[in-house]
Amino acid sequence: MIVMKNIYKSFENESEIFHALEDVSLKIQEGEMILIQGESGSGKSTLLSILGLLMKPTSGSVEIKGENIVSFSDIHTSDYRKNEIGFITQNFHLFEELTVKDNLLAPLVLHPLSPYEIEKKIENALTIANIHHKKEQVVSSLSRGEKQRCIIARALVNNPKILICDEPTANLDVKNSLLFIETLKKLKKNGRTIILATHDTIFENLTFIDQKISLKEGKID
Amino acid sequence: MLNKLNFLLILLLTYKKKHLSIFLLSSLLISIVSSVVFISSSIKHDIFHTLESQADFTIQKYKAGKVLNTPTKWIDEFLQIDGITNVQGRIYGTHFYEPAEEYFTIIGIDLFDTQVVSSLNKLIDDINTTQFLSRQNMIIGSDVKKFLDEYHYFDYYNFRPPDRSIEKVFIYDTLNKHSNIVSGDTILMDISLARKILGVEDGYVTDIILTTPNPQEIDTVKIKLRISHFDMRLIQKEEIKKYYQNLYNYKGGIFLVLYIIVILSFLLILYQRYSIISNSDAKEVAILRQLGWQIKEVIWFKILENIFVILSAYILGVSLAYFYVYFLNAPILKNIFLGYSNLDIQTIFSPAISFTELFLIFIFFTVPFIATITIPVWRLSTKEPSEIIK
Numbered sequence: 184m185i186v187m188k189n190i191y192k193s194f195e196n197e198s199e200i201f202h203a204l205e206d207v208s209l210k211i212q213e214g215e216m217i218l219i220q221g222e223s224g225s226g227k228s229t230l231l232s233i234l235g236l237l238m239k240p241t242s243g244s245v246e247i248k249g250e251n252i253v254s255f256s257d258i259h260t261s262d263y264r265k266n267e268i269g270f271i272t273q274n275f276h277l278f279e280e281l282t283v284k285d286n287l288l289a290p291l292v293l294h295p296l297s298p299y300e301i302e303k304k305i306e307n308a309l310t311i312a313n314i315h316h317k318k319e320q321v322v323s324s325l326s327r328g329e330k331q332r333c334i335i336a337r338a339l340v341n342n343p344k345i346l347i348c349d350e351p352t353a354n355l356d357v358k359n360s361l362l363f364i365e366t367l368k369k370l371k372k373n374g375r376t377i378i379l380a381t382h383d384t385i386f387e388n389l390t391f392i393d394q395k396i397s398l399k400e401g402k403i404d
Numbered sequence: 405m406l407n408k409l410n411f412l413l414i415l416l417l418t419y420k421k422k423h424l425s426i427f428l429l430s431s432l433l434i435s436i437v438s439s440v441v442f443i444s445s446s447i448k449h450d451i452f453h454t455l456e457s458q459a460d461f462t463i464q465k466y467k468a469g470k471v472l473n474t475p476t477k478w479i480d481e482f483l484q485i486d487g488i489t490n491v492q493g494r495i496y497g498t499h500f501y502e503p504a505e506e507y508f509t510i511i512g513i514d515l516f517d518t519q520v521v522s523s524l525n526k527l528i529d530d531i532n533t534t535q536f537l538s539r540q541n542m543i544i545g546s547d548v549k550k551f552l553d554e555y556h557y558f559d560y561y562n563f564r565p566p567d568r569s570i571e572k573v574f575i576y577d578t579l580n581k582h583s584n585i586v587s588g589d590t591i592l593m594d595i596s597l598a599r600k601i602l603g604v605e606d607g608y609v610t611d612i613i614l615t616t617p618n619p620q621e622i623d624t625v626k627i628k629l630r631i632s633h634f635d636m637r638l639i640q641k642e643e644i645k646k647y648y649q650n651l652y653n654y655k656g657g658i659f660l661v662l663y664i665i666v667i668l669s670f671l672l673i674l675y676q677r678y679s680i681i682s683n684s685d686a687k688e689v690a691i692l693r694q695l696g697w698q699i700k701e702v703i704w705f706k707i708l709e710n711i712f713v714i715l716s717a718y719i720l721g722v723s724l725a726y727f728y729v730y731f732l733n734a735p736i737l738k739n740i741f742l743g744y745s746n747l748d749i750q751t752i753f754s755p756a757i758s759f760t761e762l763f764l765i766f767i768f769f770t771v772p773f774i775a776t777i778t779i780p781v782w783r784l785s786t787k788e789p790s791e792i793i794k
Contacts, residue, residue: 237694238790257699265696276691280418288414290695292407301407337695 185211185234185345185376190243192229192401203229204240204401211378213344216371216391219380221398227380228349230398234378235268235347236260265293269338273350276334279323283314283333286322287340294341304340312336312366328359335366346370348379352386360385367391412708415688422684423713426674430714433670434721434769435728437663439737441761442729442753444652449756451648458641459490459613460622461629466637473608478633482614485628487621492517493609495595497602499563504551510591512598531577540597541576547588549578566603573597667769674776686784686792693789699782706781707774714770722762730755 192204204226211217221227232238233245236252244251252263270276277286287305296304309315314332317325322333331351338346348367352360360383371377371391379386386392397404416423463482465474474493482491495512515533531543542561544552552561552575563571573593593601604610616625622640629638692702728734730753738753784792 232790235694238788261693261696261698261701263696264694268696270694276687276694278415278418278688278691281414285411285414285418288407288411289691292411293696293701294407296407298407 184213184246184248186244186246187234188244188246190230190233190240190245192226192233192238192240202401204233207243207398207401207403209396209403211376211394213376214371214374215393216367216377216379217394217396218386218389218392219378219396219398220382220387221380221404222382225398226401227382227398229401231347231349231378231380234345235270236263265290266341267344269341269343269346271331271334271338271346271348271351273353277322277330277337280321282319282321283309283325283336284318286333287337290337290341304342308336308340311339311369313362327354328356328362331355331359331363332366335363339370343375345376345378348377348381350381350383351379352381352383357385364389408705409708412705412712416709416712419684427713427717427720429670430717430769430773431721431724433663433666434718434765435724436666437660437765438722438725438762439729439734440660440663441758441765442725442756443734443737445756445758445761446729446753448649448652450754452645455641455645455648458644459492460616460641461614461625462611462639462641463614463629464611464637464639465633465635467635471637473604474611474636476607476609478612478636479609481632482612482629485625485632487616487618487625488614489617491612491614493612495598495602495604496610497598497604499591499601501551503555506551507589508545508548508591509589510593510598510602512595512602513592514595536576537594540571540573540593542573542591542593542597543577543579544575544592545579545588545590548591549575563601565601571597571601573601667772671772671776674773675780685781689781689784690789690792693785693792699785702785703778703782707778710774710777711770714773718766718769726755729753 187207187209190204190207191202193200193202195201207226207230209217219227219230229238233240236255239253243253245253247263247267252260255263278289284305287308288301291301291304305318306315309318312332312335314329314336317329317333322330325333331354352363355363364385367377367379368391463474463478465472465478476493479491479493482488492514497510498507499510500506501508515531515537552558558575560572560574563573565571579590579592598604599606602610616622626638626640629636689702689706692705693699697705729737733753
């Protein structure tokens with residue numbers, strides 16, 4: 184279970200302080216799918232960054248399995264990201280000149296795995312993400328939908344418990360967006376906790392969403 | 405670790421263009437400084453090897469700041485001093501070769517001296533004393549041969565001594581080109597013939613050499629020699645060694661100073677290049693951090709990546725320098741080091757590698773290089789991952 188209590192996050196520049204999140208509290212049960220909605224600039228990505236341990240809040244606590252991860256050192260937060268979290272982002276954070284298969288290698292090399300185990304994990308993730316047929320292709324030559332599937336495969340390759348999706352369909356057409364929703368449905372069925380932030384209306388009426396949160400100017404609406 | 409290395413190799417091979425310019429520039433810089441080290445080591449090795457077989461002291465008559473021919477009676481006087489052996493008079497001098505406007509060094513050798521013959525056998529394959537002395541013969545250095553051949557003196561050459569006579573001297577053999585750097589402009593001939601050609605009167609020699617077998621006696625012998633005659637110049641082998649050592653250290657030092665300036669400029673350019681981390685580099689760090697790579701893992705990965713680049717550049721640079729110095733005989737740099745004293749240098753450098761200096765080049769190049777590239781990456785990696793991703 185993930186518990187966020189009284190999260191504040193503010194950014195300072197020379198002349199002003201910008202409050203990205205103000206007093207945000209929320210609970211996410213294991214295996215739940217949570218939809219975070221809101222306009223651009225409402226604080227969705229900041230909230231996901233804190234949940235994904237990519238950013239520390241200015242104040243408040245984030246407890247995962249009873250441990251407050253805010254005070255974790257870089258070693259612990261990195262380990263947590265490595266073992267527990269998979270990221271699916273709108274901007275394709277991929278090594279564009281590497282093949283799909285080699286992109287999936289990046290998270291796996293941190294684990295003490297044999298070449299056979301690595302190969303098996305990659306094959307499995309590529310099959311789930313339905314991109315196996317492109318595994319030897321260079322990422323830069325893929326379509327947007329294929330790149331998104333490559334990102335999904337990489338997020339799944341370590342078999343993480345939590346999936347964090349930031350505007351996953353922002354660069355996809357309707358057909359590919361629907362395919363992505365199907366994949367999410369399967370992942371939810373497999374017991375993964377999914378935290379999804381979007382302002383895409385295509386997600387609004389999905390039946391497998393357990394919790395919906397709407398953010399407005401950094402506050403839960 | 406093996407998995408990380410595998411991934412590193414994949415990245416290096418895929419993004420090879422990114423490293424190419426730095427790799428080539430580093431190779432060039434390393435090859436220049438390695439060439440200087442190779443040349444300097446080779447010259448020092450050859451000169452010291454030659455000096456090793458030389459006498460401990462060389463004595464010349466010296467008056468009013470001028471070197472005069474030395475009386476042979478001094479030889480007997482020196483033989484009386486305890487601790488001195490093998491006292492010999494030498495005849496040598498320069499000959500101006502008018503057709504090419506070059507100077508050759510004539511050295512008179514006593515072929516009845518077994519030590520001289522044994523030294524000579526190291527320079528040419530074999531010498532038959534009887535045959536050599538049967539007529540006026542000479543053994544010439546490779547540079548001398550080149551200039552004589554140019555003017556069709558294939559078999560003999562006519563010398564014009566100061567008494568205006570003509571001395572026809574036949575070419576007996578050529579000194580081995582690989583022997584050492586001091587033999588290129590040399591002509592070896594019988595001592596009496598050399599005396600005639602150089603116009604050294606009977607009862608005089610150009611200088612006297614002598615040996616002190618016991619190194620502990622050298623200082624005492626030096627004092628005894630100094631007080632024996634006040635009109636003489638005493639040259640000690642150790643002084644010559646020091647002179648050459650200083651000379652080539654000085655020449656090598658100038659290069660090293662220039663090299664350091666070039667390296668610093670190179671590192672400055674590198675730092676400027678890497679302090680504004682390119683989008684692709686920042687993206688790479690961002691991806692790795694997001695995927696759970698720790699700060700230290702990212703930094704080590706980047707260090708390793710650059711070690712691969714610099715190590716390859718180092719191996720290529722040193723190999724190029726080896727080829728340039730020992731196969732191509734170091735055109736341009738050779739002349740700067742050896743100068744144009746008597747002849748254009750035809751020397752072939754014999755491989756003498758100073759591993760300590762090569763190791764120092766490696767350290768002095770790699771450490772600042774790695775630091776220059778790693779510091780900006782470290783600064784980037786220590787930011788919050790979300791900030792890098794932006």
